[in-house]
Amino acid sequence: MTTAPRKEQWLEPGVALIATALAGLAAFWWLAIPTPAVMLAVAVFATIVVAVGLRVPAPGPRHCGIGPANRVTLLRGVLIAGLAGLLPYPELAGDHALSLLAIAALALILDGADGWLARRHGIESDFGARFDMELDAVFILVLCLLVWLLGQTGPWVLLIGLMRYAFVLAGWLQPILRRPLPPSRRRKAVCVLQVGALMVCLAPIVPPYAATVIAATALAALSVSFALDVRWLLRHAGPTAATEGTS
Numbered sequence: 081m082t083t084a085p086r087k088e089q090w091l092e093p094g095v096a097l098i099a100t101a102l103a104g105l106a107a108f109w110w111l112a113i114p115t116p117a118v119m120l121a122v123a124v125f126a127t128i129v130v131a132v133g134l135r136v137p138a139p140g141p142r143h144c145g146i147g148p149a150n151r152v153t154l155l156r157g158v159l160i161a162g163l164a165g166l167l168p169y170p171e172l173a174g175d176h177a178l179s180l181l182a183i184a185a186l187a188l189i190l191d192g193a194d195g196w197l198a199r200r201h202g203i204e205s206d207f208g209a210r211f212d213m214e215l216d217a218v219f220i221l222v223l224c225l226l227v228w229l230l231g232q233t234g235p236w237v238l239l240i241g242l243m244r245y246a247f248v249l250a251g252w253l254q255p256i257l258r259r260p261l262p263p264s265r266r267r268k269a270v271c272v273l274q275v276g277a278l279m280v281c282l283a284p285i286v287p288p289y290a291a292t293v294i295a296a297t298a299l300a301a302l303s304v305s306f307a308l309d310v311r312w313l314l315r316h317a318g319p320t321a322a323t324e325g326t327s
Contacts, residue, residue, distance in 0.1 A: 113165075113172075114169060114172070116168065117165040117166055117168065117169055117172070118165060119165075120164065120165045120167070120168065121161045121162050121164060121165025122161070122165075124160075124161040124164045124165070125157055125158055125161035128154075128157040128161065128215070128218075131214075132150075132154065132211065135207055135210075135211075147198070147201070147203050147205075147208070148197050148201060148203075149194045149195070149197040149198035149201070149203060149204075149208055150194070150207075150208050150211060152190050152193050152194040152197060153190070153194045153208070153211055153212055153215060155190060156187050156190040156191060156194070156215060156219075157215055159183050159184075159186060159187040159190070160187055160215065160218055160219045160222055162183060163180060163183060163184065163187075163222050163223070163226065164218075164222045166180070166226075167222070167225050167226065167229065170226075170229040170230055170231075173226060173229070173230060174230050174284075177230075177282060177283070177284045178284070180226065180282060181279055181282055181283060184223065184275070184279050184282070185279065187219060188272070188275050188276070188279070191212070191216065191219075191272075191275075194208070194212060195212065216271055216275075217241070217244040217245070219275065220240060220241045220244070220271075220274050220275060220278065221238075221241030221242065222241075223241070223275065223278035223279065223282070224237050224238050224240050224241035224242075224278060225238070225241070226278075226282060227278055227281045227282060227291065227295065230282065231288060232281045232282070232286070232288050232291035232292075232295075233281065233288065233291050233292050233295045234292075236299075237278075237281075237295045237299070239299055240274055240278070240295070240298060240299050240302055243302055243303070243306060247306060247309075247310075256313055256314060256317045257310065257313055259313055259316075259317070261309055261312065261313065262312075264309075266305060266308070267305060267309070270301055270302055270305040273298060273301055273302075274298050274301075274302055277294050277295060277297065277298035278295070278298070280294055281294055281295055
């Protein structure tokens with residue numbers, strides 16, 4: 081895949097990173113957010129920026145560099161990085177639980193907006209889909225960490241956030257699992273379910289026993305969804321894939 085010229089490739093992600101750093105400083109001064117939390121948030125977003133900058137597609141008939149849809153996804157990355165910054169400070173996160181929920185809710189809304197913009201402007205791309213999917217995985221993992229660190233469930237809740245990465249690792253060990261999957265409304269619905277369930281678990285009015293039941297239900301749904309995908313891949317593996325998997 082060709083990439084955009086170097087300056088264009090880094091311009092918008094770089095501007096977004098600078099804006100995030102300035103917003104972090106504002107939070108430090110006005111909301112008494114600890115400096116390490118701000119630094120962690122900026123570092124997380126900087127990692128996202130580097131990953132995006134290295135893969136921004138060149139302008140063409142199907143995409144226009146970053147494009148409006150990926151700008152929305154990038155904004156969602158800012159919100160997710162902000163949540164990640166509070167991971168070392170569970171007490172502070174607990175004190176601002178409603179604010180965390182508001183940020184997570186906005187990130188969830190933007191998750192639907194970026195795809196809508198891509199379809200509306202006819203600029204859907206493999207880059208945009210991959211960017212959105214990987215950011216979803218980071219978002220869910222951050223929410224899992226917050227749920228655990230706030231004492232709503234045990235560390236097993238991290239299985240929800242780590243399952244995607246376990247699937248990727250399995251793909252490296254078994255090439256059949258790296259084959260593309262067909263579009264699936266079930267897969268999208270389960271992803272939204274994970275985010276929604278974890279957000280409910282973060283709500284101050286939800287006691288730990290209820291959060292445990294909710295998170296366990298979400299984990300069961302996710303496990304079934306991954307199992308169905310693995311079964312589909314194994315059933316539709318051609319002779320070439322079977323040979324690759326056993327080599």
